[in-house]
Every structure is written in structure tokens, then in C-alpha cells.
Amino acid sequence: xxxxxxxxxxxxxxxxxxxxxxxxxxxxxxxxxxxxxxxxxxxxxxxxxxxxxxxxxxxxxxxxxxxxxxxxxxxxxxxxxxxxxxxxxxxxxxxxxxxxxxxxxxxxxxxxxxxxxxxxxxxxxxxxxxxxxxxxxxxxxxxxxxxxxxxxxxxxxxxxxxxxxxxxxxxxxxxxxxxxxxxxxxxxxxxxxxxxxxxxxxxxxxxxxxxxxxxxxxxxxxxxxxxxxxxxxxxxxxxxxxxxxxxxxxxxxxxxxxxxxxxxxxxxxxxxxxxxxxxxxxxxxxxxxxxxxxxxxxxxxxxxxxxxxxxxxxx
Amino acid sequence: xxxxxxxxxxxxxxxxxxxxxxxxxxxxxxxxxxxxxxxxxxxxxxxxxxxxxxxxxxxxxxxxxxxxxxxxxxxxxxxxxxxxxxxxxxxxxxxxxxxxxxxxxxxxxxxxxxxxxxxxxxxxxxxxxxxxxxxxxxxxxxxxxxxxxxxxxxxxxxxxxxxxxxxxxxxxxxxxxxxxxxxxx
Numbered sequence: 001x002x003x004x005x006x007x008x009x010x011x012x013x014x015x016x017x018x019x020x021x022x023x024x025x026x027x028x029x030x031x032x033x034x035x036x037x038x039x040x041x042x043x044x045x046x047x048x049x050x051x052x053x054x055x056x057x058x059x060x061x062x063x064x065x066x067x068x069x070x071x072x073x074x075x076x077x078x079x080x081x082x083x084x085x086x087x088x089x090x091x092x093x094x095x096x097x098x099x100x101x102x103x104x105x106x107x108x109x110x111x112x113x114x115x116x117x118x119x120x121x122x123x124x125x126x127x128x129x130x131x132x133x134x135x136x137x138x139x140x141x142x143x144x145x146x147x148x149x150x151x152x153x154x155x156x157x158x159x160x161x162x163x164x165x166x167x168x169x170x171x172x173x174x175x176x177x178x179x180x181x182x183x184x185x186x187x188x189x190x191x192x193x194x195x196x197x198x199x200x201x202x203x204x205x206x207x208x209x210x211x212x213x214x215x216x217x218x219x220x221x222x223x224x225x226x227x228x229x230x231x232x233x234x235x236x237x238x239x240x241x242x243x244x245x246x247x248x249x250x251x252x253x254x255x256x257x258x259x260x261x262x263x264x265x266x267x268x269x270x271x272x273x274x275x276x277x278x279x280x281x282x283x284x285x286x287x288x289x290x291x292x293x294x295x296x297x298x299x300x301x302x303x304x305x306x307x308x309x310x311x312x313x314x315x
Numbered sequence: 316x317x318x319x320x321x322x323x324x325x326x327x328x329x330x331x332x333x334x335x336x337x338x339x340x341x342x343x344x345x346x347x348x349x350x351x352x353x354x355x356x357x358x359x360x361x362x363x364x365x366x367x368x369x370x371x372x373x374x375x376x377x378x379x380x381x382x383x384x385x386x387x388x389x390x391x392x393x394x395x396x397x398x399x400x401x402x403x404x405x406x407x408x409x410x411x412x413x414x415x416x417x418x419x420x421x422x423x424x425x426x427x428x429x430x431x432x433x434x435x436x437x438x439x440x441x442x443x444x445x446x447x448x449x450x451x452x453x454x455x456x457x458x459x460x461x462x463x464x465x466x467x468x469x470x471x472x473x474x475x476x477x478x479x480x481x482x483x484x485x486x487x488x489x490x491x492x493x494x495x496x497x498x499x500x
């Protein structure tokens with residue numbers, strides 16, 4: 001399944017029946033949520049009426065609150081799981097039947113670390129919606145990730161800063177290479193012109209600055225690597241054009257790194273992906289289209305970067 | 316007095332930084348040229364294998380194959396000047412390009428496992444040569460810029476640093492690009 005028209009047809013024949021069932025489940029969960037809130041609010045009132053003081057809180061309120069939270073977590077969790085298996089997994093299979101989907105798995109931490117795309121320290125790594133398989137001759141895996149740095153400040157409050165949120169992909173690259181080459185969004189040159197470029201060459205955490213000849217590519221990206229020739233061997237003129245086109249298609253910040261014979265791609269999103277709506281109807285086509293576009297963006301990486309062309313010594 | 320001392324110190328420091336910068340850029344050019352030379356040699360080394368794999372099939376290209384063998388002998392003899400080396404490598408590119416295009420007429424050869432393996436090696440080496448050329452041009456451009464802009468151009472002329480030439484892509488190279496298009500079918 002490649003086009004929106006095909007998706008629309010698939011949605012009407014295959015997805016709508018499942019969506020109707022899930023929508024009933026959704027409404028039940030909204031009902032349970034409101035009931036739970038109502039219960040949580042009335043419990044203290046009842047407690048205060050029958051018992052005075054902290055005894056009432058402990059005996060009535062705490063069990064009620066904890067019970068409500070656990071019940072809602074289980075109920076809504078199960079609804080989300082059914083949605084992912086019934087809808088997201090089906091869309092993945094329809095795009096490419098060779099791919100497998102696991103709602104609760106994520107790309108291994110080691111890949112993320114190994115990619116060297118985000119050098120800021122992080123200590124919380126969460127992810128879901130894991131897809132894996134062979135696209136032609138290229139092995140591909142990706143998932144949604146939410147990587148944060150969490151700390152408690154002096155007043156004991158939890159502070160979290162996002163290091164990366166979005167889609168993270170790892171694919172087998174079609175050329176063999178020994179070192180590391182990293183392609184990052186070029187913010188300094190965009191803002192500061194040639195001064196920015198000079199500052200970039202002083203960045204010691206990132207290896208040598210590699211100035212590429214493709215002007216349009218250089219405007220969008222800055223390349224660091226440990227070998228001037230190997231970086232250009234990987235980033236041929238045609239690959240640079242393809243990366244630029246891919247970034248424009250995604251319309252989001254895109255980072256790539258070529259390490260360990262793989263290409264790692266991080267596409268940043270500001271919101272959560274592939275989650276079902278709770279307070280709005282599931283039956284509309286718009287969220288389905290979004291799921292499809294985000295999944296296709298990831299799966300199309302292989303074709304878009306021409307990774308199935310295996311004319312060099314790596315098969 | 317102190318102010319004069321500081322000014323002199325700053326001037327000397329700038330001189331040292333500029334001098335070092337120029338030397339680094341000159342060395343980078345030589346470094347990349349050496350790597351490119353190594354890759355060109357890799358390609359030359361593939362020639363005997365190519366000729367022996369191909370000659371049983373390609374009856375009509377005997378002449379070109381003999382040329383290739385002769386050119387290789389010349390390259391290996393080590394008696395060429397830098398300019399002659401470059402001219403020879405350009406001839407190599409042209410001859411190899413011609414052979415690869417002619418292969419399209421010999422389906423048996425195209426299916427031969429030895430040839431397929433050889434083709435990947437050649438593609439890889441061509442890609443590396445192309446990368447080395449681009450890296451060389453980048454190094455030369457950086458060097459040329461440094462010896463021509465103010466204020467480093469003053470120091471550069473004192474050090475007698477001359478402008479270097481970038482590698483022009485010869486017509487043969489352009490043909491090579493078309494050959495890759497054939498492989499992608």
C-alpha cells in the first residue's frame with residue numbers, strides 16, 4: 001500500500017469495522033474515567049462525614065484513589081493495546097507484509113547510544129511501536145522513542161528535559177566503511193553564516209568538520225567525521241541529494257549517522273505517535289492518514305536513500 | 316612599556332597561528348593526494364584480473380584490452396612524472412569505461428560470477444577514487460583560499476607557497492557516471 005487513495009480504500013473496507021468496535025471500548029473508558037474522577041472527589045467528602053481526621057483519609061480515600069488509578073491504568077492500557085494491534089499493526093502489514101510490529105518494544109538502547117546522534121546525557125529511555133524486517137535487501141528497524149534527562153531539583157521536584165523525541169531508525173547501509181560520519185542540522189551556519197561555519201570547525205566533541213560541495217545540502221546540514229575521504233565515499237553526490245529530499249519530505253529536524261556499517265536516522269517529533277484518541281471519535285480518517293504518513297516516512301527510508309542498490313562490495 | 320609588550324606578544328602569536336594554519340593546509344593537500352594515489356593504484360591492480368576474466372568472452376575488444384595491459388605496465392614501471400601519471404589515469408578511466416559499456420553486449424559475461432565480483436570491486440574503487448578526488452579538491456580550495464586572503468597571503472608569499480590546481484573531472488569520468496546508470500537497471 002503506497003498512496004493515500006489506497007489507504008482510504010483500505011480504511012473503508014478493513015479498518016472501519018475494527019474502529020467501530022474500538023470506539024465502543026473508547027466510550028466505555030471515557031465513562032470509567034469520569035466515574036473514577038467522581039469517586040476520587042467524593043471519597044474525601046464521605047470520609048470526612050463518617051470519620052474525622054486522618055483516619056478517614058487512610059481508611060477510605062487512599063484505597064479508593066489507588067484503586068481508581070490502578071483500574072483506569074489497566075482499562076485504558078488494554079484499550080490502547082487493542083488499538084495498536086487492531087489498527088497500527090494492520091497498517092504496517094498493509095504497507096509491507098514483510099515487516100513485523102511489536103507495540104511495547106523499542107529499538108535497543110545500545111543502538112541509540114552507538115549512533116552518537118545525541119551527545120547530551122540522558123537517563124530515561126522509553127519507547128514503543130517497534131517495527132522490524134527486510135525491505136528488499138536492506139534490514140530495517142525503527143520505533144518511537146522518548147529519551148530524557150530526569151533530575152530532582154533542590155526542592156525535590158522532578159525536572160525532565162527532552163533529549164530526543166520521535167522516530168529512531170537503524171538500517172543496514174549499502175557500503176562498508178570503518179569510521180564514523182555524522183550529519184546534523186546546520187543551525188550555526190543558517191544563523192551566523194561564515195562565522196557559524198568557523199565556530200562549527202572548532203567543535204572538538206564531534207571530530208573533523210567536513211565541508212561538502214553540494215551547496216543546498218551544506219545549508220541544511222553540517223557533517224562531522226573522522227576521515228575526509230571516507231565521509232565523501234559514504235556521502236556521494238547522489239546520496240546528499242536524496243538526504244536533502246528526505247528531510248524536505250519529512251518537514252522535521254532529521255539527523256543521520258553512519259557508524260558500524262549501519263545508518264542511524266533520528267526524526268524529531270513534538271508529540272506522541274501512534275496513540276489512540278480518548279476524547280474524540282476514532283472513526284475519522286484524519287488520524288489514520290497521520291499514522292500512515294509517519295509509518296511510510298520511516299519505511300520509505302530504504303527506497304528514498306536507495307539502500308537497495310548493492311553494486312559495491314557489500315551485499 | 317607593558318602595552319608595547321602585549322601588542323608585540325599578540326602579533327607574534329597571530330603570526331605563529333597563521334604560519335601553522337598554512338602548513339597544516341599544505342600538508343592536508345599532500346595527505347589526501349597520497350590517499351588518492353593509493354586508490355588509483357588499487358584500480359590499476361585490478362586490471363590483470365579484469366583482462367583475464369573478460370578476454371575469453373569479448374572477442375571484439377581485444378585492442379582495448381591490450382591497451383589496458385600496456386597502460387598498466389607503464390603505471391607499474393614507476394618512471395612517470397606527476398603530470399604523466401595523471402594523464403595515464405585519465406586514459407585508464409576512459410578505457411575501463413569503454414569496456415564496461417561493451418559488457419552489455421555479452422550476457423554470458425554479465426552472468427559470470429567472477430565478473431560480477433570484479434564489477435563490485437571496480438565500482439567500489441571508482442567510488443573511493445571519486446571520494447578522494449572530492450576530498451583533494453576541498454583540501455586544495457581551503458589551501459588556495461588561505462594563501463590568497465588577507466592577512467595570510469602576506470605570510471604565504473614569504474613562505475613561497477604557490478596556488479595548486481583542483482582536479483578537473485575529465486570527459487572519461489563523466490562517461491563513468493553514465494555506466495553506473497546502466498548498473499542500476
